[in-house]
Amino acid sequence: MSDNRRGVLRDNPEAARTNAPPSGYLENILNAAAAADKENVPTGTGFSPTDKAAFAPAATPSQPAPNSRKRKAPATPPAPQRLPTSDELEDIVIDAPMRENCDQVRRKINRALDAGIITKTGLAGEIGVSVKSLNGFLREHGAFKGQGYSSYPAAWEYFKKLDAVGYKIPNKTAAAKKQKTDSADGAEADIGKVDVSDIHLEGEETDEVPVYDTCDEIRRKIDAYLRRPGVTQAQFCRDIHAQHQSAKRPANIHTSQLARFRGMKGARAGATSSVFYGAYVFFEKLRIKEKKPMTQHRKDMEEAWPNGFDRTDDGRIAALRTPSPRKLLDIMDNVTPATSSNAVQPIQHYKRTLVGVRKVTAKKKIEDHRTVVTVDNWTVVGLTAHMKRYKVDDLVVYMEIDSFIPKTNRFFELWPRMTDVFDGEQGLRVRSHVVAGTWSQGMIFPLEQFPEITVYYHNRVVKVGQENATTEILKYSFADHLGIKKWEYPTHERPVTGIIGELSALIHKPGNWRIQDIGNVVFNPRTVNTRTYQVTEKLDGVSMHVYKVSNSSKDLLDFFPALRPLPIADKPDGDGIPIPPTMQTERCRVGVCNHSHEFFDDGKNIYWETAKTSGIIDKIHQIPFRNIAIQGELVGSHIQGNTMRYPEGKHEFVVFGIWDIGAKEYLAFKTVELLCKTLGIAHVPVLGYGPVTKYGKNVKELLAYADNLGTGKYGGLRRGLDLQG
Known part of the structure; x- marks a missing residue:
């Protein structure tokens, strides 16, 4: 019976009574149609003309069906329906309003996944989103949490199309309960219950x-x-x-x-x-x-x-x-940990290990009375007379390149070399340099020179044994304990103006592991040929972020500096510089930051100036995500001493990633590259995609490849490689 026919009967009860067929006729036709449909009988009216049951009188309460109390044997479960593909659903148009909230759509997704009719990767492909987007949507909890994910409308439309073609997602819980009820012996069997009480584990x-x-x-x-x-x-x-x-x-x-x-x-x-x-x-x-x-x-x-x-x-x-x-590290995901709370949580940022305990792995004499000591994959060159105290397998304290050692009594031997000044403090910046044709990268000291480290180490040896204690101590950073800071090069020839607050805790600070530190992870024999990296040129610039946050995301906006007119130094009692339209639109807030601060668009700030001339302030609104931070490098003639040889006065914002603030994850690298290409946004030069062995079979070969990249587009030497995987 068609939908129109049912509408007439429902909307015009008088006509329904006037034209009503004999009692039980419609019910028997519908029952026969259902039976024919189950048996795949091709009929024109929903039942077979030879099916006499269609014309049989309906059962009445005074005439109960025979054997009504007899226990029925469990019915054979019907064969599962084949899940329609996206190609088969393509021509179906859903123009109904969205009335299901995020939690309702999530329940449908989880029901489909639990039933095993489709995998998470397969579902993401069917609805046209990334697995990361789908995971982010599924992690949310709440009727209105997750509306910003493209997975929400895409999944809603997908399940509506399945409904339109009559496909029903199997209800696993209901099936299990029915299996209990229809058990042959009539007892409620403990379906799915596994008894492991006979197994005992220590503790x-x-x-x-x-x-x-x-x-x-x-x-x-x-x-x-x-x-x-x-x-x-x-x-x-x-x-x-x-x-x-x-x-x-x-x-x-x-x-x-x-x-x-x-x-x-x-x-x-x-x-x-x-x-x-x-x-x-x-x-x-x-x-x-x-x-x-x-x-x-x-x-x-x-x-x-x-x-x-x-x-x-x-x-x-x-x-x-x-x-x-x-x-x-290839098993553990320790970059952007998720949280178990629905509330917005700050991001734990990557922090470089400047000072740590390392093990001497090699030692070799070279010319000019020099000796090379290797710790992990780092080489340190010194006079043989000083290096003879170190032996292979010794534990030493290693300070990486760009460590700033303060002028304290602990390091009195280095006082003559402490001519650098950082944050108003005198000290020594650890640099890399070539000695007798060999790179010297960092400094090493005897472990005994640091009693606080040795005492801690020996206490751990007593408690967990030497092997476990050594494993632990090799992972710690002691920079804060020893007062060692990360040297920051005076990056700008022009002063930075308009600071309004610190970088929001919701924007992830990008950071790179050095290949010398994680070479054994990158070249792990089990994963080295299966893991794919995006290999890009490393630019000699400074970190820069351009973000947008929807005005409706109140819980996120609370983590960003408040917007108010910028005071003028020589007019403290005046109204100040009003908030420009570049920072606040009808739909969202836009901000520009470096690695630690957010800036006001006062017409003088080099970050805002570059963002506007590069067109990123207009183009960020064309990216189909509500809350994002575009991350990249500010490069140009007034940055880092212009090692890249930019023409005077020219600066660029070059993108390497996009951080989804709501989902707390990065967009896929190829997605970012495609977005930049489509919108005409400068992207870091991509050298290729593939396993790391494409560029070197070990750390030494990879470093050699990075050392021979040649010059960049303006004639400056390329600084190195970035591997993102």
Whole structure:
């Protein structure tokens, strides 16, 4: 029966009574049509003309169906429908208003993922968004949280199209309940319940079982387990709650807690959650019960974390803790940790390790009574008479290039060389230079010269053993303890004006690991040929950010300096410079910053001047994201001594990335490159994409490649390479 026919019957009850067919006729036609549809009978009226059941009188309450109380055998479940592809849905137009909020769309997405009809990557491809955008949308919680993600309208439209073609997403929970009800013996079987109570792990009585998985790995296991037939989230929550046995065990674990943990992203994100610990213990017992071997990931984690993964740090605690082992940087995501709170959280920025304990890996005499000592992949050249005290495998204190050593009694031997001034303090800037044809990069000192480090190290040796203590101390930075600062070159010949506040905590400060520090990670034999990098030229400029934040994002705007007229120095009681339209539009706020401060558009600031002449202030509104920060380098004739040889007075803003402020993640590198190309925005020169072995088989070859890049577009030497992966 058509929709129009039903409308007539519903909207004109008098006509319905006048033209009504015999009692039970419509019901039997609809029932017959449904039966024919299930059997794929091609009919014109919805039933077969030979189907006598269509004309049978309807059953009445006084005539109950025979055998109505007889237990029915469980019906054979119908074969699952094939999921239509985006090509098959392309011609369907949805012009209905969006009435489903973000949480409702998220529930549909999670139901589809849990049912196993599509993967997250497959869904992202079907709706035309990146996996990062989809993950960001799924991490949000709240009816109106996530409206800025393109995944929200795209997923809504996708599911509406599925509804239009009659496709129903399987309800896994309902199917499990039906399987219980229709069990052959009539008993309520515990579908999906796995009994692991007969497995015992050391430390479970006090909830101190060592954990050898990251949060992301546990999330992967949870997703896979929930796809098993009959497994429900409620039962799984009961199972993992049963793994908590101490007096401090949680009262219960709700499905909302499970959903919150699954929505996070990052190796540490959710480490303090009761879901993380309970799920790990459950899966470890399940592995033992099913007699499955340990994975290579598990073995690596056990080697790197002998005492178990740190469950007290979920990535939001800014304290001196053991960072992730360098050998596991390819497993650990320690760049932009996610949070378990719905509230806006500041970003933990990358911080370079200026001073640390390193191990001497090689030593070699060269000409002119000099000796080269290698720590990790760094080479330090000194007089042989001074270098003879260092031996291979010795622990030393290493200070990187651009460390600023203050003039204190501790470093009295360096006083004659301390002619640099930084932040009003006299000291020594550690530089790289060539000695006897060999690069000397940094400075080394005997470990015994720093009693606070040696005392800490020996205390850790007593507590955890020498091997574990050495592993820990090699990861720490002692720059703050020793008063060592990062030298900042006087970057501008022109003074910077119009500072209105510090860089917002929501904008991630980009930072690079040096290849000498993570060479063993980049050239890890297991990943070196599978990981893809964007390789770009490293520019000799200064950090610059141009951002926009929607006026409707009040929770984000609170983290940015307040906008008010800029006071004039010689007129303190005046009205000041009014807020220009470049900084505040009807739809959003626009800001320009360097690595530490935000600036007012006072007509004199070099950052604002460059942003306007490059056209980025107008073009940022054409990028289809509500809250973003375009990040790049300010380069030109008045920057860094003009090593790139720009013509006098010429400056550029050259983009290398776009930070999604709401999602707390970077857009894909190729997406950024394509956006810049489409909008005519300067992008850092891309040398290529591919595995790092395309440019060198080891650290030494990669450094040699970087040293021979030649000159840039204005004749200045290229500074080096940036690898983003």
